[in-house]
Amino acid sequence: MLDIQFIRDNPELVADKSKQKGYEVDITQLLGFDKERRELLQQVEDLRRQRNELTTKNKDQKPSDEQVKAGRELKDKLTDLEHKLSSIEQEYEDLLKQVPNVTPDDTPEGGEENNREEKKWGEPRQDDVEDHQAWGEKRGLIDFERGAKVAGNKFYYLKGELVQLELAVFQFGLQLAAKYGFTPVTVPHLVSQRAIEGTGFSAKGDEDQIYKIEGEDLHLIATAEIPLTGYHAAEILPTDKLPLLYVGLSPAYRKEAGAYGKHSKGLYRVHQFNKLELYVFCKPEDSEQWHKKLVDLEEEFCQALEIPYRLVRIAAGDLGQSAYKKFDIEYWSPADKNYRELMSCSNVTNYQARRLNIRYKNAEGKTEFVHTLNGTAAAFSRVCVALIENHQAAGDKVKIPTALQPFMSGKSEI
RNA sequence: GGAAGGGUGACCGAGUGGUUGAAGGUACUGGUCUUGAAAACCAGCGUGCCGUUUACGCGGUACCGUGGGUUCGAAUCCCACCCCUUCCGCCA
Numbered sequence: 001m002l003d004i005q006f007i008r009d010n011p012e013l014v015a016d017k018s019k020q021k022g023y024e025v026d027i028t029q030l031l032g033f034d035k036e037r038r039e040l041l042q043q044v045e046d047l048r049r050q051r052n053e054l055t056t057k058n059k060d061q062k063p064s065d066e067q068v069k070a071g072r073e074l075k076d077k078l079t080d081l082e083h084k085l086s087s088i089e090q091e092y093e094d095l096l097k098q099v100p101n102v103t104p105d106d107t108p109e110g111g112e113e114n115n116r117e118e119k120k121w122g123e124p125r126q127d128d129v130e131d132h133q134a135w136g137e138k139r140g141l142i143d144f145e146r147g148a149k150v151a152g153n154k155f156y157y158l159k160g161e162l163v164q165l166e167l168a169v170f171q172f173g174l175q176l177a178a179k180y181g182f183t184p185v186t187v188p189h190l191v192s193q194r195a196i197e198g199t200g201f202s203a204k205g206d207e208d209q210i211y212k213i214e215g216e217d218l219h220l221i222a223t224a225e226i227p228l229t230g231y232h233a234a235e236i237l238p239t240d241k242l243p244l245l246y247v248g249l250s251p252a253y254r255k256e257a258g259a260y261g262k263h264s265k266g267l268y269r270v271h272q273f274n275k276l277e278l279y280v281f282c283k284p285e286d287s288e289q290w291h292k293k294l295v296d297l298e299e300e301f302c303q304a305l306e307i308p309y310r311l312v313r314i315a316a317g318d319l320g321q322s323a324y325k326k327f328d329i330e331y332w333s334p335a336d337k338n339y340r341e342l343m344s345c346s347n348v349t350n351y352q353a354r355r356l357n358i359r360y361k362n363a364e365g366k367t368e369f370v371h372t373l374n375g376t377a378a379a380f381s382r383v384c385v386a387l388i389e390n391h392q393a394a395g396d397k398v399k400i401p402t403a404l405q406p407f408m409s410g411k412s413e414i
Numbered sequence: 415g416g417a418a419g420g421g422u423g424a425c426c427g428a429g430u431g432g433u434u435g436a437a438g439g440u441a442c443u444g445g446u447c448u449u450g451a452a453a454a455c456c457a458g459c460g461u462g463c464c465g466u467u468u469a470c471g472c473g474g475u476a477c478c479g480u481g482g483g484u485u486c487g488a489a490u491c492c493c494a495c496c497c498c499u500u501c502c503g504c505c506a
Contacts, residue, residue, distance in 0.1 A: 038463090038465090044475085045464065049475070055432070055487040071485090075486075238424085365459095
């Protein structure tokens with residue numbers, strides 16, 4: 001959510017930035033509601049003042065008949081106006097929540113095709129490799145057929161050494177995150193609607209992406225970002241505790257409705273995967289710096305796992321509602337001879353904090369919204385694909401990167 | 415799932431219809447005292463919104479889990495819901 005005052009002061013800017021992101025929000029209409037709301041509010045508050053004046057006169061004695069009568073009249077008028085006010089406020093808030101976060105001026109314009117490559121690391125291998133699904137199924141390590149039998153398409157079993165590999169990846173990831181100061185957290189996998197909306201997952205798009213428990217206000221998380229954002233909701237964080245750094249370990253459940261087709265082969269796009277998610281609550285002036293550190297951490301992860309990658313700055317049209325600035329790390333896919341998304345990290349400034357009312361006391365003693373950031377530390381399904389494809393060696397073995405070997409009983413290949 | 419008790423400011427905790435935005439305490443901030451610190455004492459100390467002001471500020475309004483209701487008037491009464499604690503049941 002944006003600050004209404006900011007929108008009032010910069011209506012064209014907000015409209016432009018929303019448009020760049022591809023969000024159709026009528027700022028003029030929003031400001032109209034805002035104006036109407038404020039006018040009504042003044043009338044309502046004036047009536048309330050009259051009521052308060054009338055009743056405080058009667059402190060400890062019975063009111064006269066006229067006072068009761070006057071009070072009744074005021075009450076009728078108030079009830080009427082309050083109803084009008086609350087319906088305007090409803091429309092106003094609905095619209096305000098739809099306004100996406102603004103973006104800095106150096107954000108590439110356009111959609112996904114305009115994402116800007118910032119950096120490349122590693123040597124993309126050009127020889128042919130077996131794709132991860134075929135490789136895994138042949139060895140009985142990945143089983144989509146039986147996954148479909150019990151749950152449906154895009155569900156799977158992982159077995160044997162791939163399970164060990166998964167645990168190793170998370171162990172390594174946790175260790176790396178700890179080096180940067182992150183506290184490991186496990187989180188609720190089911191959350192309320194309110195928690196989802198707080199993260200800025202579009203309330204409407206929900207149905208395409210998030211599983212809902214029938215008959216309850218409970219939803220399977222699409223990422224630990226959701227429960228981690230809500231963790232400090234409505235709190236005033238002690239300034240000396242900032243930044244608060246968490247690395248959440250959880251499964252991620254995604255409907256991925258309509259996401260079939262390209263880039264959905266095998267483990268790349270599935271309904272469920274385990275993930276390590278980084279989350280930062282910090283002072284506004286520190287968020288840029290923490291964004292860089294999140295990128296550093298992610299790069300260090302890829303380098304340790306010897307996965308060639310490139311760092312990409314996400315263009316406006318490819319940003320989500322809450323992102324102010326976002327980078328993706330794309331791994332080199334030897335099967336596709338192309339880079340594909342592996343992890344991402346976003347600075348959402350105070351967009352989520354404002355919605356969930358997460359604040360701290362600044363140097364002047366004023367309460368102010370914190371900034372929040374999130375980033376992938378490791379989404380195993382994709383890491384698994386990247387490892388299998390990039391580390392295939394002679395004899396169809398897959399080499400295990402040195403960094404992971406300590407977590408796999410020293411095993412050096414699968 | 416059943417029963418009982420409870421949700422008040424950063425925290426603890428009074429408060430069952432009318433100067434209660436809310437006693438008291440803690441914490442915090444400033445001051446006195448002290449070589450310094452502690453202690454003691456004095457003072458200050460919530461937030462949102464609307465309006466107003468060059469500004470310090472000022473005026474109004476709202477907020478005692480959430481949402482409704484009763485009343486001239488609600489933290490206080492009524493209803494629903496949420497959450498917490500304890501006990502019972504069930505269970506990894």
